[in-house]
Amino acid sequence: MTEHSLAIRLARPLRQRFDIKKSSMAVVYLAMLLIPYLASRSLDIDYQGLYQALLGFLNTVAMMAFFIQFPLVGRLKHLPLFSNIDWSMSRHKKVGKWLGIFFLLHPLLILAPRFLVSFDDGMTSVVEAVTSPQLLTGIIAWLVMILWVLTAVFRDKIKISYETWRLSHLLGFVVICVLATLHITSVGRHGQFDEQFNILWWSLCAMAIGLVVYNQLIKKADLKQKPFKLTGLARISSRDWLLTLRNDSSQEFSFEAGQFIWINTSGSVYSMHEHPFSIASCKKNLPEISLIIREAGDYTSQLDTLTIGQQVYVDGPYGSMSLRDGETAKGVTLIAGGAGIGPMLSLLRELAVNNDPRPIRLLYGNNSHEQMVMQDEIKSLEKTMPDFAQIPVCVNPTNDPEVRRGVITKEYIAETIDPELASHWAVYLCGPQAMIESVQASLGSLGIPAANVHYEQLSF
Helix, strand or coil: CCHHHHHHHHHCCHHHHHCCCHHHHHHHHHHHHCHHHHHHCCCCCCCCCHHHHHHHHHHHHHHHHHHHHHHHCCCCCCCHHHHCHHHHHHHHHHHHHHHHHHHHHHHHHHHHHHHHHCHHHHHHHHHHHHHCHHHHHHHHHHHHHHHHHHHHHCHHHCCCCHHHHHHHHHHHHHHHHHHHHHHHHHCCHHHHHCHHHHHHHHHHHHHHHHHHHHHHHHHHHHHHCCCEEEEEEEECCCCEEEEEEEECCCCCCCCCCCCEEEEECCCCCCCCCCEEEEECCCHHHCCEEEEEEECCCCCHHHHHHCCCCCEEEEEEEECCCCHHHHCCCCEEEEEEEHHHHHHHHHHHHHHHHCCCCCCEEEEEEECCHHHCCCHHHHHHHHHHCCCEEEEEEECCCCCCCCCEECCCCHHHHHCCCCHHHHHHEEEEEECCHHHHHHHHHHHHHCCCCHHHEEECCCCC
16 A cells, blocks of 8 residues: 555545445445335235236335435435435436326326226226315325426526525425325325324435425524635636635534535525535645636626625535545546536645655646636646646647647547556546546546546536
8 A cells, every 4th residue: 555545544534434335325225215115015905916016016116216315415424325415416316307207107007907998987087086185185296296397307498596496496395295195195005004104104204304404404503603704716717716715613624635515605504595616625725625616607607796704604525536536546637627627626736735656647628728727836736746747628729839629538538547557547527517428438448447437516
């Protein structure tokens, strides 16, 4: 073990030594989905055929998946299954779409056997279902669910603010949670068969609502007691800002290079104006942390309205990407696209502090050379670090002979990797989704194992 990897390992918080890998997380997640169904096997239910048995299985699994949607977005960094927020958010979005499709088909799947008997029998059942007071909660939950899933899928095309959408999304699914639980405990096969089984569903409902209360009230009350202060605000390119925050409380704040935080600059800790940004500094800079933010939306285009000295509420750190992912690698490549330079710069600064002897390469892509930030510092690190070099790439032409022309390609990536050590090379990525997908494909063809590629996707 090298000196630098030993230092990283010793500095690692104890709970992070037991992080669950993504493959194991998927297994645990799937096992959790089966809990209600396995519990239902203790009930002596006659499903009256294979179709009904299969439908019962799908219903219980889908409802459990719905309830788990809440902890997936609960920022539960101390619970291993939900601490990898990139994995959790990705799972939340994908499962949410499938749940929307399944719940849309739910009444059709239930009524399908009636239509197989005869069309008239099927239509009679539809009329009875629509007019039955007992099914009202289910119908309302069904309609609200479909509407809210559609607003989530097409959020980028809906002309409402992110904060308004987030609040309505949160409250809407709390309503759906209660109505759906009422429906399955009063009309569902399991609820009708054994009232004690309903304790499971109501416990899951209470857990989901409890998480919302915790995140929106209890956690924020705690954050109010440990504010940060905005100590620096500077434009470092035509589209990029450097924000510097200082921990203004007596409570310690720490992070690992590569992680990110949510910041709230609205003045009220209880507002929905929270935005995730990667930390660009390293632990040596504490109690100050810095963020590099690119103007790309309503909030980021108004950064010049912030005031030096104002309070900023910080929730975090989050994210599983860190140098410990590649502590045994023979070399490290950092690939940044545009605003993705933030976490890559944090990793680079930490590597510099550790005086890491391995070959370190930064492949930095941008539209124009003017948007390449922190170049003086990066060039200085090229002189002071044992084996570090930057390869800048710009779409627009430039007079700098060191700058590659175009986008980040397989050929440019290959320049940063020793082909004989490819299977032992660590790669860190941050940038637009299209860039990440393209780079991942190139890395695979260059012999970099998928397990050696680390990135966070911050499109929450």
